[in-house]
Amino acid sequence: MPLKKHSEVLLESHMMTPVCQRRLEAPYTNLQQMLERGKDLKGAQEYKETHSLLYSVEIEA
Numbered sequence: 001m002p003l004k005k006h007s008e009v010l011l012e013s014h015m016m017t018p019v020c021q022r023r024l025e026a027p028y029t030n031l032q033q034m035l036e037r038g039k040d041l042k043g044a045q046e047y048k049e050t051h052s053l054l055y056s057v058e059i060e061a
Contacts, residue, residue, distance in 0.1 A: 028054070 031054055041047040 028057070 031050070035047070035051055035054065038047060
């Protein structure tokens with residue numbers, strides 16, 4: 001692949017990053033809210049795993 005094409009692909013990838021980030025923010029926030037409402041489930045393994053995974057990921061605003 002020529003260098004020019006590599007540059008185009010790289011530029012397109014950089015332009016997609018903010019779009020992907022915006023698409024992830026809503027589900028991330030929804031999951032945070034679900035965990036807040038479900039605090040009575042803290043003892044459940046699924047709750048612990050979800051909490052651990054959610055807070056291991058950072059979404060920059």
